[in-house]
Amino acid sequence: MKTFEKGKMVPMPSTALIPERDLGKIPVLECYHLGIEFGGLKAVDDFNFTVGKTEIAGLIGPNGAGKTTVFNLLTKVYQPTHGTIMVNGQDTTGKNTVQLSKMGVARTFQNIRLFTDMTVEDNVRVGLHNQVKYPTACGMLRIPPFYKKEKEFHERAMDLLSIFGMQDMADVKAGNLPYGAQRRLEIVRALATDPKLLLLDEPAAGMNPNETGELMENIVKIRDEFQIAVLLIEHDMKLVMGICEGICVLNFGKIIAKGTAEEIQSNPEVIKAYLGNNSMEG
């Protein structure tokens, strides 16, 4: 297995940890006291977290800890009841999912949400929706710049699909793809929106160790090539410890630990959350 070069984590003035190379640049994501309540139940509470401009960060925790809820807050599928989210230094209060996408936040979903009846290429083209534009009337009447822009759609979609070598599958219906390919297509589609921050919700779920290894290389490759930040939720600890620079551990909606892979692995709170009290004593 290839080892990945991780950046050294250094504290910012606000005491948040980011990789040293990102110092002096505006962090792509800052959450302050972020929280949401569902009828009294605090699903996420006092979530403070910062992701550097080109950091690969991990969000882990036991089942039901609120990890996906954090993603839904970051993309405004849910409106937070407490706290603020800053994307690239801009406040996102009152913005909706579409506006967050335009600000550069793209995501994949835990339970894959592809446009199953559309082809692989059309899925990516929907991702390119705000990158390539022409008026509706031009499309309906087939007048310029329709053909030129559709060609651009095609070329850019093919470029993106080539990241995972999926050009051959461009004409296949997305719903007919094998499971692993569907997960990869979701990442490609998210990348098509030209994000600054890529949120991956369990990208390695259901993949075998070989595929996971390939995925790890690809995530690092995407970060290096596009110079974007990646925040991922994952249960596969080999992947998380292998590529994540900063890791945040969530339990019952609260952050119980933040730090580098080494710090997290030896943190007693984390071990307690994952293995329970008894094993600590025993």
Added chain:
Amino acid sequence: MSSLKKSKLSASAVRDYFSFPLVTAAFFIITFMSSHDMLNKRMQGLLVPVCCYIVMALSLNLTVGIMGELSLGHAGFMSLGAFTGVVVSQSLIDSVPNDILRLVIAIVAGALIAAVGGFLIGLPVLRLRGDYLAIVTLAFGEIIMDIVNCLIVGHDKNGLHIIFNFKGEKTVADLNLAENGTAIIKGAQGAVGTKTIATFTAGFLIIMLTLFLVLSFIRSRTGRAVLAIRDNRIAAESMGVNVMKYKMIAFVLSTTLAGMAGALYGLNFNMISADKFNFNTSILVLVFVVLGGLGNMLGSIIAATVLYILPEALRGLADYRMLMYAIVLILVMLATNNPKVRNLFVKILPKRKSKEGAQ
């Protein structure tokens, strides 16, 4: 089949674009037949209405099949188009003597008014998730019917006169028309004395225009956004697709086409009342769409043609004709949806099997 596989067009695209030559061929065959007296009077009378219902089916398929929302009052938009078309055509009868030009103006006017209606309905309803569009369009269809039933419109040299007969006490005399003025819509009687200017050729051209607009809409940036919203609303939103905007574009396009069909329909009859565009008509069009296949434009055309002509063609069976109609409906549903019947088809037709494998 191998050539189909190699070509870049998917099977559904081939099917969709096959509609153009098919409709054209049907048009020329029917024109030939009618010019050689091979069609009886009743069939001749059906030609324009069939064209209108095909456009209606295509239009509703855009809402139901492509956008994934149910509209139960599509006849209401047809009604808007029909009465607008009739009023415009009858008032321009002196200033625009050319029938073709007047027909075009009337159709454009009908389409525009129906588009405005669709926009106003969509404005509040398309923001909501769930079946609200079905409920509101259902009510809209009924409201339009009631409003037209109270509407008295006349035209004289001073222009249009419009009064509403809400309490049932007003008549055409209340319009105070000048000499040579004509009443166009007489309340519950509907539009009376309309000069029929709709032709089969116009119907054919409208079908072709609708097909072109709908098919190129689906295969454009906007159409992909609408399909994406249908497939997965949350994913579409997180790709930066403005759900409300694209649903609105699709819905307004759909109601515009319904208005076009309505205008042509209204100008095909000497007299037409608002009751013609009731809930049953909406459901009839929905049946065309569902039986033709959601999102399948060629299917809509065939279903609208067959199911509209069938009750007339079966007139010889007298009392049994609606029974036959129901049996045909059930058979079509079985043939398209029942896996056992489908397997039977696959066994009988070896070619079909390879086609399904290629898809």
